[in-house]
Amino acid sequence: MEETPSVVSSCVDLSGDDDWTPFDAPSLVGASLRFVSGEPDGNRYRVRYYRNAEGELRARIWFGPETEGPPGHSHGGAMAAVFDEVLGLAAWTAGYGIVVGNLNVSFRNMLPLGTVATVVSTVLSAEGRKIKVQGRLVQGETVFAEAECLCITLPQKF
Incomplete structure (x- = not known):
């Protein structure tokens, strides 16, 4: 019986598209708020952030x-x-200091382990303290999940 290695090779290609610029998005919120991106060589997630030509955030995960x-x-x-x-x-x-107040996820397809997928995000609207953001988790034409969240801006003194 063959054993599964406890550590996965560090060779995971997280490169972005040609018109994407690497971006250190997690630095905007500080090291303590990196549940997903906090272990760049771990066996859970590996993440690299980019901005596209319009300045929208993209993540290769x-x-x-x-x-x-x-x-x-x-x-x-x-x-x-x-x-x-x-x-x-x-x-x-996009310039809004927020917390996520509501997150709705619709799952479309099962995502095989070892997959490198992309989250495409778009800020839909900003009204008062409410910011709406949507995203899709994709690989090529396959959509694994779609989400929309309502974010609430933090008070200035926070």
């Missing part, structure tokens, strides 16, 4: 063995955690 839910596939909660971080950071990238 590898889903490792520690995200497993259904055998051989990522857990829905693992995908939801990714949306929480990426969509929240999309609002921060």
